[in-house]
Amino acid sequence: MARTHEAGAMHSPGNASVAIVPNWLRAPGDVNELLPQLWASSVVRGNDGALRVGGVDVRDLAAEHGTPAYVLDEVDFRGRATAFRDAFRDAFADLCGGADVYYAAKTFLCTGVVRWLAEDGLNLDVASGGEFATGLRGGMPAGRMVFHGNNKSAAELREALTAGIGRIVVDNLGEVDLLADIAGELGATADVMLRVTVGVEAHTHSYIATAHEDQKFGLSLSSGTAEEAAAAVLRRPELRLLGFHSHIGSQIFDTGGFEVAARRILGLTARVRREHGAEVPEVDLGGGFGIAYTSEHDPLTPADLARHLAAIVERECRAEGIDCPKVSVEPGRAIAGPSTFTLYEAGAVKDVELDGGARRRYVSVDGGMSDNIRTALYDADYSATLASRRSGAEAVLSRVVGKHCESGDVVVKDEFLPSDLGAGDLVAVPGTGAYCRSMASNYNHVLKPPVIAVRDGVARPLLRRETLQDLFALDVG
Numbered sequence: 102m103a104r105t106h107e108a109g110a111m112h113s114p115g116n117a118s119v120a121i122v123p124n125w126l127r128a129p130g131d132v133n134e135l136l137p138q139l140w141a142s143s144v145v146r147g148n149d150g151a152l153r154v155g156g157v158d159v160r161d162l163a164a165e166h167g168t169p170a171y172v173l174d175e176v177d178f179r180g181r182a183t184a185f186r187d188a189f190r191d192a193f194a195d196l197c198g199g200a201d202v203y204y205a206a207k208t209f210l211c212t213g214v215v216r217w218l219a220e221d222g223l224n225l226d227v228a229s230g231g232e233f234a235t236g237l238r239g240g241m242p243a244g245r246m247v248f249h250g251n252n253k254s255a256a257e258l259r260e261a262l263t264a265g266i267g268r269i270v271v272d273n274l275g276e277v278d279l280l281a282d283i284a285g286e287l288g289a290t291a292d293v294m295l296r297v298t299v300g301v302e303a304h305t306h307s308y309i310a311t312a313h314e315d316q317k318f319g320l321s322l323s324s325g326t327a328e329e330a331a332a333a334v335l336r337r338p339e340l341r342l343l344g345f346h347s348h349i350g351s352q353i354f355d356t357g358g359f360e361v362a363a364r365r366i367l368g369l370t371a372r373v374r375r376e377h378g379a380e381v382p383e384v385d386l387g388g389g390f391g392i393a394y395t396s397e398h399d400p401l402t403p404a405d406l407a408r409h410l411a412a413i414v415e416r417e418c419r420a421e422g423i424d425c426p427k428v429s430v431e432p433g434r435a436i437a438g439p440s441t442f443t444l445y446e447a448g449a450v451k452d453v454e455l456d457g458g459a460r461r462r463y464v465s466v467d468g469g470m471s472d473n474i475r476t477a478l479y480d481a482d483y484s485a486t487l488a489s490r491r492s493g494a495e496a497v498l499s500r501v502v503g504k505h506c507e508s509g510d511v512v513v514k515d516e517f518l519p520s521d522l523g524a525g526d527l528v529a530v531p532g533t534g535a536y537c538r539s540m541a542s543n544y545n546h547v548l549k550p551p552v553i554a555v556r557d558g559v560a561r562p563l564l565r566r567e568t569l570q571d572l573f574a575l576d577v578g
Contacts, residue, residue: 132487132496132519138393138400139531141174141440141485143555144305150491151531155555159444159488162474162560164193166553168527169468171538175217175556178440178534183221185404185432192407196415198382198427199201200407203247205388205433206232208535209441213554213563215239224267226431226512237264238464246427247294247385258283260325262360268292270346270385272319273325277340284339293334294322294385295498297327297367301349301358318348322365331342331373331381342379344368344426348387354400356409359386363410364417371421381426387504388431390437394482394532400435434535441534443472443550445490445512447526450506462499469503470510471547473537477509486515489527492519501528505545513515538564546573 135146143155152159154176162172175366185202193200203226204218210232216239217445218225236246242263245262251272252258258280261269271293284291298319304425317433320327328443347362363386370381391400392432401409418425445466452462475481485501497520500512512530542551548567553560 112175130515130517132494133491134481134484136393136396136484137399139395139439140442141177141531142180143174143177144442144531147319150489152486152488155441155560156558157555159529162553162555163444163446163489163527165560166551166562168444169466169472169550170444170566171441171472171533171550171552172444172529173397173441173534173552173554175554176441177418177435179217180216181403181440182218182223183437185430186222186406188403188407189410189430192404192411193428196278196428197424198410200428200430203385203429203431203522204436205431206402206538208433209233209437209539209552211552211563212239214437219245226433230254230260233257233261233264242272243267245467249296251319252340255279255283259287262287262289262291266291268294268343269292270296271334272296274320274330274333276286277330277337281337290339290341292343293531294344294383295327295330295334295342296346296348297366297369299347299349299362301362301365302316306561310424310561317377322369328372328376329370330370330542331379332377335377335379339371342373342381344383344385346385348431349389351389352391353389354391354398356401356406357411358419359410359415360413362386363413364420367417367421367423367426369416370426371423374423383429384414384483385429385431388433390432392435392535394533395426395484403432403435406430418570438535439533441537442529442531443468443533443537445528445530446503448524448547450523461499461515461518462497462518464499464501464522464528465504466512466572467504468547469505469512469551470507471503471505471542471544472550473512473533474540474542475536476511476514477507478540483501483513483530483532485516485518485528485530487519487522487526488529492521492523494519496520501530505547543572548572 126511145153147153164531188199189202201564205225206227215236219241221414226247228249245266248261248269298321304354320330334340345366347366349358349362373379382383445468449465470477496517499518503510551566552564555564
């Protein structure tokens with residue numbers, strides 16, 4: 102079942118704001134229902150009431166691999182990746198530069214995922230030396246990777262250039278000379294893009310809105326720093342100005358912000374051409390495309406996104422009198438997020454009385470903020486369902502919480518779950534493929550869960566469960 106506790110306005114693909122009545126204030130629906138937009142494509146509830154993914158019963162997954170566990174539908178993941186690849190290839194086919202799709206590694210990364218991406222014709226966006234090394238280990242050619250970061254070290258830049266990195270996104274003025282000097286030492290020429298702060302306020306949490314002025318990323322367009330950086334790159338023969346990059350935030354459901362960002366970044370492209378005589382052949386519009394965590398989220402399809410962005414780029418280039426550049430985008434959450442759910446086992450259950458006489462049930466599970474920090478960090482919304490059986494019991498307002506010593510250790514803030522859910526039942530939380538495993542911790546010395554890929558009735562670990570031996574291996578005291 103799906104819900105959200107957030108009231109207020111939500112931005113639809115057409116940019117119209119509509120009033121939302123939170124689902125948890127309404128009468129609950131069928132607690133056994135699975136809303137397709139929240140789950141990987143192969144997830145179904147069987148005749149016996151248990152969930153199956155890729156033909157595998159979650160009870161069997163729990164028995165073999167334990168809980169908590171991230172369960173990833175490989176066919177779904179790869180299908181979403183190739184949908185972005187095909188949609189942007191087709192939408193930009195008639196524009197002069199075409200389009201590339203870079204998967205955002207920070208969302209979720211392991212060598213198995215890199216192997217899929219390389220085989221399926223996507224590129225990789227990395228933000229650290231570790232992500233870059235994982236990309237190489239998984240078989241992604243260095244030339245198909247882009248390196249981000251607001252504070253890249255000299256060692257990281259040197260390793261990337263030595264390996265033949267495809268492009269480096271320069272984030273500040275000081276990095277221009279640092280990168281040029283390293284490239285000169287290596288006898289290399291570095292292809293660079295400049296990350297431009299375009300001043301767009303994305304309608305998202307302040308921690309994941311990244312294009313306004315008061316934050317750590319990028320070169321300010323309004324202050325002239327972005328154009329100053331372009332001139333600095335053009336003065337250094339060790340660097341080649343490939344283009345400009347923009348990223349306006351995350352979990353975005355409309356293209357209005359992208360339209361403003363494209364207008365401003367293509368305007369900068371035109372000015373650099375006029376004033377410096379330099380052709381700037383590419384732009385990267387970033388990612389941040391939203392997914393459905395609850396029934397109230399209505400994301401655009403890859404085809405719709407590609408079509409809208411192609412129209413925007415073509416229109417703005419025509420207005421500026423410049424040729425359409427090659428375009429890149431960087432989806433991550435939209436590929437990884439819906440492909441995965443987290444499987445927990447329920448433990449302690451208790452009821453509390455709320456103001457006004459209402460009641461809420463607390464359902465404790467065997468994971469928590471160590472495997473999904475997003476609820477505590479971003480006030481993120483998730484849904485949940487009883488996964489190991491069907492229930493005919495009445496629905497009760499429930500909060501799914503973890504086992505950590507924090508009152509903020511909440512996985513799902515408000516969800517209607519069956520009143521007979523109790524210790525030993527399996528609970529599944531969809532949409533956890535993005536940022537959950539990649540931001541996982543060992544808080545309270547809890548071990549990180551495995552990532553289990555399922556395909557065609559076969560389950561295999563992509564990342565195994567941590568052990569106490571793994572934990573102690575780092576403890577040299």
